[in-house]
Amino acid sequence: MSAPPPPVLEVRDLRYGDRVAGVSFKVGVGETLVLLGRSGSGKTTTLKLINRLLEPTGGEVLVAGARAAGLDPTRLRRRIGYVIQEVGLFPHFTVAENVGLVPRLERWAPDRIAARVRELLALVGLDPDVYGHRHPHELSGGQRQRVGVARALAADPPVLLLDEPFGALDPITRVELQREFQALEGRLGKARVFVTHDVREGLLLGTRLGLLDAGRLVFLGTPDEFRRSALPEVRKFMEAA
């Protein structure tokens, strides 16, 4: 077994009032940590503590070795891709403009932005010539989330946070996107934290799983370990699967 890759993202004893009560984990390059838990278990909160949409009341977040608390939040967030369930595409921007947002904020040259947009749209399975100039309301739910992922990847951030990204999609589209995401994982080389309450999705997509219960990480391990675990909270989840 090879040595674990150096952690791109490290979270130490992270706290947020009593919603997140001391969570610690590390995520390396190419790894996907799935945060699993019931509603209200603190998984979305934990995610938002990482990119400082919420400010931790205790503990630390380190991104590529640097303390997140010491960075300007805006600079931090531009180095972290963020995908949410509602997608949140800007309705008045075209697909291309949506994807190219962070590069534009970072003042990349226009041709570099255009090339990157094409590359990413192709990556998520949308023909840039067909979809590039369309507006979000012209797309299906699945297509919109593909754009959402492309947008999050645009500035090539080392860390990707995904908050139940496929939760609002119909089951067929959801499976489609899960498979494509899984295929992408190897190619992307990023550290991903993926929040979901769907245990099957978690087992499929995670290199490791973390189970949150009332703000505490009660399990952290591989999918196999999860399946074999005797912890009552884990068993409850497995039964529901």
Place this chain on the structure above:
Amino acid sequence: MTLFDFYARNSRELLLLLGQHLYLVALSTGVALAIGLPVGVLLTRRPAWRGPVLGLANVFQTVPSLALFGLLIPLFGIGAWTAITALVVYALLPIVRNTYTGIAGVDPAVREAGRGMGMTDGELLRLVELPLAARVILAGVRVATVVSVGIATIAAAVGAGGLGVYIFRGVATVNDTLILAGAVPAALLALAADGLLGLAERKLVWRP
């Protein structure tokens, strides 16, 4: 004499008064926008201020226009500045309120995605919130402008000129032609402003 005869004989004066009227309305609406837009944005950042600020603007709205002119004369003297100040005060409420509503009505997911991707508050405002709120804000400007055209007719009482001059002259001399000479263009001006801004609303700004 008919209205048309009157205009034919006094075309220069009509144009002068029309110009004065437009000046009063345009300048006051511009100033109200310059003040009201930032205030509206501020209210979305500080929700606690919303009650008092909107409440205050509301109170201004209820002061009868002639009374407000009268109250401002000691401060700004007789002439255009009193009128412009009063017109700004009346234009503030629709503009502030619509700016607030327009921005507050932006989809929270869009705002969260924007922040999460690392947009500064200024970038969010400039690239997302204002463009998405533009239609509602423009509707507020439209209301403010139409109201201003009407109230500006009273400006003539304090020596600020405008189409109200004809109206006051007509009232003083019981001359219906004169009264209409002022009232009709004022009404048409209000309609035109409403129409033009409505067109701008439809054509220029993003619609869902």
Place this chain on the structure above:
Amino acid sequence: MAAVTGARLLAVTALLTACGERDRIVVGAKNFTESDLLAELVAQQIERRAGLRVERRLHLGGTFVCHAAIVAGQIDVYVEYTGTAFTAVLKHPPVADRDSVYRAVAAEYAARYGLVWGRPLGFNNTFAIVVRRADAERYGLRRVADLARVAPRWRAGFGYEFLERADGFAGLARVYGLRFAAPPTAMDLGLTYRALADGKVDVIAGNSTDGTIEALDLVALEDDRRYFPPYEAAPVVRRAVVERHPAVRAALDELAGRISDAEMRRLNALADVTHRDIAEIAREWLAAHLP
């Protein structure tokens, strides 16, 4: 039973109201202080001497509004000025002789409108072309003709009536050759003194009996070319009222010749400068002069 009582009540009320109608006099006034004051004097005088109920409609509007109102019977009395009636209402070119003007308006008002002119109250309130004292001294302005020198650099401000009247601005400018830099600023008459004092305009047309001229350190220029006709103040009454209530005529005649220019100015100052209540000023004056 109730229906019969109701009907009787209605009949009695109608009768009383009708009586009240006939015994009630409505006194009107133009929209400036002096007119309100004179209306109040007339009203109280009618109340105490003729014993009739009087309703006041003060600050009604300008000359033309009051004229239209009395012709329509909406008011019964108001104080008018002979020159105003002569030039603005009857639209004659101005004449300088006091008595011919009075006789002319009395005759024509009776013939055309069924209105009776009472006897003049004793003062002449002509238009006063007013400037700031500092300007009068700096530019040596004593007569209206002197204005022609400074007019091209000056702003004029007038009330709406003066701008519209035949004996108003247009005629004045023509007779005195006044050419101002821009058309005069029009505003509510009451604001013109303030505009002058604040420097927003340089010349206005006030009334020669205004109380504010001295108070604001202003100067009235002499009408050396006799452009303005005489403006003697006198009450104008509907003939029907005079015929039904001769006591009203007697009451009004008692006021004839009692108020000089200086006296009117004093009363105006009490109202405009000292800000005393108009009804009180009228009551005091009547108690003092016609006990």
